[in-house]
Amino acid sequence: MDVKLLLNKAQEDKSLLKSDVELIEKAYNFAKKAHESQKRKSGEQYFSHSYETALKIASWQLDSQTIAAALLHDVIEDTGATLEEIKKEFGEEVAFLVDGVTKLGRLKYHEENNGENISATASQKQLAAENLRKMILALSRDLRVILIKLADRLHNMKTLSYVAAAKQKEIALETSEIYAPLAYRLGMINLAGELEDLAFPYLHLNEYKWLIENIKEKYEERQRYSEKVKIIIEKALRENKIEPIKIDFRAKRYSSLYKKLLHYDMNLEQIYDLVALRIIVKTIEDCYAALGVIHNIWPPLPGRIKDYIAMPKPNGYRSLHTTVFCLDNKPTEFQIRTEEMHREAENGIAAHWVYAEQKGKKSKKPSFADKKELVWVEQLRSWQKNFPNPEEFLQSLKIDFLKDRIFAVTPKGEVIDLPAGATPVDFAYAIHTTVGDSCVGAKVNNKIVPLDYKLQSGDLAEILLQKNKKPSASWLDFVKTSIAKKRIKSAAKKTSFGIIKKPPRYTELKIIVDDRMGLLKDISSIISEKHINIHSTHSEPQSPKHHRIKIRCETDSKETMERLILKLKKIKEIKEISYKLI
Ligand code: MN
Numbered sequence: 001m002d003v004k005l006l007l008n009k010a011q012e013d014k015s016l017l018k019s020d021v022e023l024i025e026k027a028y029n030f031a032k033k034a035h036e037s038q039k040r041k042s043g044e045q046y047f048s049h050s051y052e053t054a055l056k057i058a059s060w061q062l063d064s065q066t067i068a069a070a071l072l073h074d075v076i077e078d079t080g081a082t083l084e085e086i087k088k089e090f091g092e093e094v095a096f097l098v099d100g101v102t103k104l105g106r107l108k109y110h111e112e113n114n115g116e117n118i119s120a121t122a123s124q125k126q127l128a129a130e131n132l133r134k135m136i137l138a139l140s141r142d143l144r145v146i147l148i149k150l151a152d153r154l155h156n157m158k159t160l161s162y163v164a165a166a167k168q169k170e171i172a173l174e175t176s177e178i179y180a181p182l183a184y185r186l187g188m189i190n191l192a193g194e195l196e197d198l199a200f201p202y203l204h205l206n207e208y209k210w211l212i213e214n215i216k217e218k219y220e221e222r223q224r225y226s227e228k229v230k231i232i233i234e235k236a237l238r239e240n241k242i243e244p245i246k247i248d249f250r251a252k253r254y255s256s257l258y259k260k261l262l263h264y265d266m267n268l269e270q271i272y273d274l275v276a277l278r279i280i281v282k283t284i285e286d287c288y289a290a291l292g293v294i295h296n297i298w299p300p301l302p303g304r305i306k307d308y309i310a311m312p313k314p315n316g317y318r319s320l321h322t323t324v325f326c327l328d329n330k331p332t333e334f335q336i337r338t339e340e341m342h343r344e345a346e347n348g349i350a351a352h353w354v355y356a357e358q359k360g361k362k363s364k365k366p367s368f369a370d371k372k373e374l375v376w377v378e379q380l381r382s383w384q385k386n387f388p389n390p391e392e393f394l395q396s397l398k399i400d401f402l403k404d405r406i407f408a409v410t411p412k413g414e415v416i417d418l419p420a421g422a423t424p425v426d427f428a429y430a431i432h433t434t435v436g437d438s439c440v441g442a443k444v445n446n447k448i449v450p451l452d453y454k455l456q457s458g459d460l461a462e463i464l465l466q467k468n469k470k471p472s473a474s475w476l477d478f479v480k481t482s483i484a485k486k487r488i489k490s491a492a493k494k495t496s497f498g499i500i501k502k503p504p505r506y507t508e509l510k511i512i513v514d515d516r517m518g519l520l521k522d523i524s525s526i527i528s529e530k531h532i533n534i535h536s537t538h539s540e541p542q543s544p545k546h547h548r549i550k551i552r553c554e555t556d557s558k559e560t561m562e563r564l565i566l567k568l569k570k571i572k573e574i575k576e577i578s579y580k581l582i
Helices: 003-010 018-034 047-059 064-071 083-090 092-105 122-139 143-158 165-185 189-203 205-239 254-263 284-297 339-347 349-359 368-385 390-401 424-431 433-437 473-477 482-497 519-529 558-568
Strands: 246-251 275-281 320-325 331-338 405-409 415-419 439-444 447-449 461-465 507-514 534-541 546-553 574-581
Touching: 003 018, 003 047, 003 064, 018 047, 018 064, 018 083, 047 064, 047 143, 064 092, 064 143, 083 092, 092 143, 143 165, 143 189, 165 189, 189 205, 189 254, 189 339, 205 246, 205 254, 205 275, 205 284, 205 331, 275 284, 275 339, 284 320, 284 331, 331 339, 415 424, 424 433, 424 439, 424 461, 424 482, 433 439, 433 482, 473 482, 507 558, 519 534, 519 546, 519 558, 558 574
Parallel strands: 275 331
Antiparallel strands: 246 275, 320 331, 405 415, 439 447, 439 461, 507 546, 507 574, 534 546
16 A cells, blocks of 8 residues: 555556655655555455545546545545545545545435335336436536445455355445446446456356366367467468567456346357457558458358447447458357457546647647546547437436436435426425425425425435425425425315315226336326326236236326326337226
8 A cells, every 4th residue: 555556557658746655645645644554344444445446547548636536435424534624635536536426425325124115126127227327427417426435346356255244245236236337337448347257156156167177178268269360360460460469368257247148048169259360450441451351361250240439339338340261160250450459348438638738738738627527528429329319319418417406315315307397396295195295394405404405416315394384385386396296285275175085996907018228207297297296106027028017097087097197009019909998
């Protein structure tokens, strides 16, 4: 845990200014002292975790502010240090990053099992994962916050064996469902794979053991084979005046190998890319030329040539892939790319960052805003290429960038998704109608706020309740969600006219679907459009392909139901639909 090592790492590709070095040294000393008396579960000093996180950030060649923030990322949550102190000592930018990471730490993916969550369905869990990913993106107005969080998670995964068994699985699941996909989406393919692999044994222990036992020999044999192929290809490239910068092989990761094996009856013979050869050349022209050289020696498998240079993946990944009938007629995969593409594939969005910084070198340091914008612009550009239809692209932008949504957190760490401008009353109604009805006040980030306060993403909100309280009609002046409006109106009617409502009658919808992410949400929003209250939903797999969803609606009108069904039938994943009054 030497600060020199950290500084060296940070200066691998560039040199630091004196002020940068001082900032990192200061953060190092501050964090070391703040965590002095704390130990990790492994028995190591707590600071080792902060240090490793910062080391990773430095290896991605991020700026000194981010390295300092990584060193300090746990001081607010776990020591007596305050945000004001960080601001005073290290400036606004570092404080902003530390605050962002602290806020993300409040999010929880799986609740402690208090009975309610055991029955959560697969699509509800998917929804939770989707929400959390959105939340993380929305919260992190600055991507560097996510990068620190990812480095933090990586070290936590590496030391997961010291954590209590029950907690291990939860953290591994969260890593595999939230953080690895997030890293992937940011183009950090290497990191995504590493996170997946670290989580894998905790989630599928038996499969992991099976893989280790069965793959070793196969893998060694493949490696010897690749060695032979490498010699041939190196010679052929040189004969064609292509100077390879590097040729190496990469073994397929356990987690992705496992996913693939599931499709092939666990038959290892069927996996062509167990070991893939990776060729790194100087220019894009050389990439295509190298592809030609390979195809000239060995015939390609039809349908396996992929040009991710002309058509990058949505996360920005670029490379040429091909599988050929190689030596002894064995199908073998090649990946061809330039050094720049390689760096991007390894570091994703962090690589763009460095590039932006180097480009701006002449005009001193590029400003904070410039850098941020450039990264987003790059991302958008590569995303846009994958949405030839502009409408689809706009749709994905809306989902991905969530300009009009905010995410607030309950004291239990549950994420509540609300429209921008939503108030604590909307938040309360989103939790439960009874919480909304009996709401008398709210605390946001531990401070009491008025009920018309506008919530911000990442706000930790707590609702103060009073039993038997009736909602107030004046709330209608500021609430944003339709559920809150409706509920307040109906309660106001009840009190003024003294009408006691008949208990509601229910209709149960039974829907067989080809499930996908967000489907349940789509169905329920159509139901809400028809002004039908949903009483409860239930979803379970019916066959490997299909899910059965039961939705209990608060209506007994046949006419309404018929109209609803007509509308629902337009969703292509719905295979069967029926209803009955109960
Ligand atoms: Mn941490």
